[in-house]
Amino acid sequence: MSRLRSVADGLAVNRRTLLATAGAVSLSAGVGYALRPTDSQAAAAPAAEAPVASSRTAPTTAPLAPYTRGTTLATVATPGPDGPGYRRLAEGPGWQRVVRDELAAAAPGREDRRTVLAAFVHLTDLHITDTQHPLRLEFLRSHDPRAWRPQEALTVQGAVALVERINALRGAPATGAPLHFAITTGDNTDNNSRTELEWYLTVMSGGRVTPDSGDPRHHEGVQNSGLKQYWQPDAPLRDADKQRGFPHLDGFLTAAAREVLSPGLNLPWYSTVGNHDAMPLGCYGHGDPYLADFAVGARKLMTLPAAEARRLQDTLKAATDPLGAHLRDLLKAHARDLRPVTPDERRAPFTAAEYVRAHLDPAHTGTGPVGHGYSTANAEAGTQYYSFRVADDVIGISLDTTDPGGHYQGSIGTAQLRWLERTLRENADSHALVFSHHTSATMVNTRPDPARPTERRHNGDEVLALLGRHRNVLAWINGHIHRNTITPHRASDGHSFWEVSTASHIDFPQLARVIELSDNNDGTLSLHTTLIESAAPPRTDHTDLSQTGLAALYRELSLNRAGGTTGQEGDPVDRNTELLLKKV
Template sequence: MSNRFSRRQFLRASAATAGVVAAGSAFAGHVHANPAATANTSGTTLAQTAAAGRARKGGYRPLVAGKGWPLYVRQELATAKASRESKRSALASYVQLTDIHITDVQSPARFEYVHPIQGPAFRPQEALGTQGAVALINRINAVARGPFTGRAFDCVVSTGDNTDNHELIELQWFQRLLSGGTVTPNTGAKNRFEGLQALGSSLYYRPELDSWDIYKDRGFIQIPGLLHAAIRSHQSPGLNAPWYAVFGNHDDQLLGTVPNNIVDWLYNSGIKYDLPDTDPTAVAIGRALSTNPAELGALLAKLRVTGPAIPVTADARRRPVSPREFVRRHFDPAIKGAGPLGHGFTDPDGPTWYKFQIADGVLGIALNTTNSMGIADGSISQRQLDWMNRTISAHRDQLVMVFSHHTSSTMGSMLPNPETPGERQYDGAHLVSQLHRHSNVIAWVNGHTHKNEMIAHKGATSKQSFWEINTASHIDFPQLARIIEVVDNRDGTLSIFTPLIEADSPYTADPSDLSQRGLASLYRELSFNDIHYQADLLGKAQDRNCELLLTNPLH
């Protein structure tokens, strides 16, 4: 299929979006419109989405197929002209994954017992993350092209938190999932599940037990064999398109918040802690994770003596991975698939940031916004900021899209970064101001918040304006990825289409189906029913499927 629609196709499509300009002026810069008649919406959330079914006793709601979400034309940075429908051509088409959080759920280096205070510490679906990831990869491979342009995906970009706890085994699973191969999501004992969902208290969803837990109070049911099925070997086809990895805080630190080397002994421990949520130490640990992770050393040293703890099988593959090793592992020749070698990183011993060619005339800049001092918030170092500005300036003849894990509002960690000693750190507002200096930056694509959000950043001139595109995670519901299509409207504007996609698995989970696909279905449905579910992660309707207008800076 041609990357440029014919005039006849766009004239037919015009009826679907007629009145956009007039309506846009009355609706604060955006307007709901039907997808163009030529758009192939199959497999995207424009066609259908997961929706809540009828609640059963306790409030648990199975998922069912629901209506698709509408397309919103966003005009805060430029006005949509009706003539664009018959003129535009595709420049780039790719997929953004983010916050996939491949998790070793049996690791001793976790704090599940604080989830009443810190919800993300335990998720009822987390043991099924690799099966859920394969279902998402299958969806990306099946869709294959941008629905609005028909352009084959140029690449896939994973914008951080590729792993949950920066363990070697989690990184290996992540790489095998994206490149293809056999994944055995099990650590410790070879033939049994040793996580707290099997051995822990009633504070967790324990699917194989018929005894009470707080999740069964909410309508979760017993599913015999679920945890045994979760650790079985299974296959990933790998992505058909080249993929690139961006560094996130969970790729850098224990649980994305704890400074390295403080409690690293936990990884190779032969015990797993399980404290009651009323235990004062559990409360103190939960608070420390979000306020002062340095306090954890003393708190955990006390637990080594007092417990309570559950014996588990130690596993050397759980050892933490440094930023340097994270980069080197992407040059492993055992990683097959579509490539490229290094998956964006330019040197096995080089920096954790890089540039890459998304398509002809469209350059990607991948940043590392993590701060290894601890706390989930990020920042950017002086050297990296200088490199970014030089690189963008050196490619003035190309459109530039910037990628990072953190968002403009979550880069507030101004503590010195151990990875960049002696360098000044800058926050998100400063990064925005630096991007405004360049007329060819059109978007900043990120994750971290697990929420869909579009932010129009207006510069001093229309050509110094850009969109910030934030996408929900693939661990917490709604478990999405985003297609991003860049088109030249040939009228002085660009459009960036941002349709969302879901994993390729049945909406309604069948608890008797413990196949790889059945587990992927449970992964999504359990996440929707998590007691810590946050409906606002969906974002507003106008933050999901969008056409983002902006001035073409190269026009």
């Protein structure tokens, strides 16, 4: 059976001791060594932020047993038959694990020899959404039905249900090892809004969230606008979605805005930035005062002719409007079509430094670590990348692949690329796990950073080449594409690693992923990946508008989203897997 040699033993002992003596706040010191990016090299965290757990403990002698309860190995929320109408979900059979040996041969008996090095949860693309925010593009739905999600009002309830599922896991699915940490790889918020950032951090760290902005007495978004192109859940209006079978739910909007209680993750957690966290609408660079004022103002555009919607969407896809000039001109041209809403300063966009400082706020420490990977050095330098110690022989590296110059695709600057190479070189005796928001294939935006106009930007192929030069790299773990995909990468010298992309938690099927790293003690390593759903039940009761009932409805609505992309769960080889690697 599997043996454990990682942070798990220290984590179990120290967390229990600290919780018993000083409460959860004592854990704010964090777990893992926060290696801080500076202009020279990554520096170890000061003693005040020393980890409460590390791998410097004796290996456990007790065998570990797999733990599949609550994972997609056991059951999966399964849609009813395809058809033109509204579909319901029910509990269906689980997905089997697939062994992938493209990069190394799978030797028999390895499950009885292996030593567990790390086990953690990867979640990505939560897209916590303030649906009443004035600076949103729901009106693109007149051209593209996918441009608006009817489930968006329930992102907080859905994210809390995911936290509840993670907390309920009593061991890693393949090995049974304790889970060491969780990491989210960006698009934690949807619209670079302070309301969304506060909600996201509270969901993750624990506390009460009221997912509402503007006038607290009534909803001021598209879902009570009387416009037939949007689902009007509380109204008798026969809107386009109700014609497809969407339910009429009295009290939905009131329930969606009610206070939500999050237990917070019971694991240390780390945060990575995505384009929706970094830029308004996930694609417009900061700098236009008109758009910043519009975000907190008293007007909102809810409808637009299809032809104009198509032109705006084309500029977004082609990245020809990185600072939102076209959007600004469009809003001004449609001044008479703007609807009144209650202004709210809490909806203001946030900068990169503000994003980092919000993570450092003691109110959001939860189980730690302080800053969730970010440091005061990040805030002072204007950077959002860092590294952290997972175990004695495993390092985690979190990149910032967003491009401040605008557009939703990514890249990294020369300074970060050099820091990445230096970090890998200085930790050559450690296995390396690299985390980012963008995938290698979506790092194609090399527009200059306005704050560093002379610095070159580097694409995904260049990052792949760099990772291929370092034999300690085992995996590049990311999100952004809202789809489960696992890709093998082979360097010219025979070194190989896996790229693991995990689906979002806003679009169906709303998944996260447990990842386990083990030494098979036969010249190979294994990465086990296991998908998990939220704790909400698959089957909904449309009369249940409780926090749990809304989380279940969140998943069902995402399934039925008009024009929604299918197949985001990926093929069987992209879901529950064992990924073999040669040990070097």
